[in-house]
Amino acid sequence: MGLKRNVSLAKGLRYKGQGPMLTFVLHRMGGLAMGIFVTTHILSSFVGGDVGKFFNNVYTHWLFQVPMFFLILFHAINGLRITILDLWPNLIPHQREAIWIEWAVFIPVYGLALFAIVSSTLGG
């Protein structure tokens, strides 16, 4: 079976993949989170009524939005890096620099999203 690993979980967490491994894990988590979010969102707006209202209350809550925006924005920006490097393979040797640029873009963009979420939560 695919789930049978040859390494323990503790060893897996200490794996020295560093920056690229971290982007891989976050990209995967963001993709899964968005898959679940979009599916439930389409279904709840399709069904509507009290179910739709319940899910809308979840989506507009800041506790949902803060981690969700992290994952979505990271997936979008990391996806752009992957796309650029894959379509122009000559750039692949500079992948570590590309990841630093990616974080330099991500942090201010996520900061803006955090600011918007926090100000709308406090200001109503």
Next chain:
Amino acid sequence: MASKPRTLPLKKRGFNFEMFMWIITRLTALAMYGLILIAIIGAFIMGARNQMNVADVLRWGFMPNAGHVQSVPLENADAWATPFWRLVASALLLVATGHGVHGLVVIADDYIVSERGRGIVRFISIVMMIGMSIAGLYVLWTA
């Protein structure tokens, strides 16, 4: 001395379904950037600068569906529910569904290795892709 490139030129790689989906995943990512940009630019042309905050513009940008600006007091709500925006939203929905479902298949293939398991996952994924597309289109064109 320039090192020898380690990537094969496109002609020598061969072209199969997996390769096709690989390139589609990249191109749909770019398409989503383009469509979201169109929606955000459109929001500003329709007066978002005076009528909306950043969160409302982003919610509209990620899916230009009139329901996403229901809570905003707009001067002209009809301009946000034109067939053009429904078409942009439909394109974004279909592109995102295709990209997303293929992503789920890629993740599932990393953990499910038996032929039968992969077949089941693929079947569920295709059913989900068609179902979600129809449900989403229904919401976009009837809301």
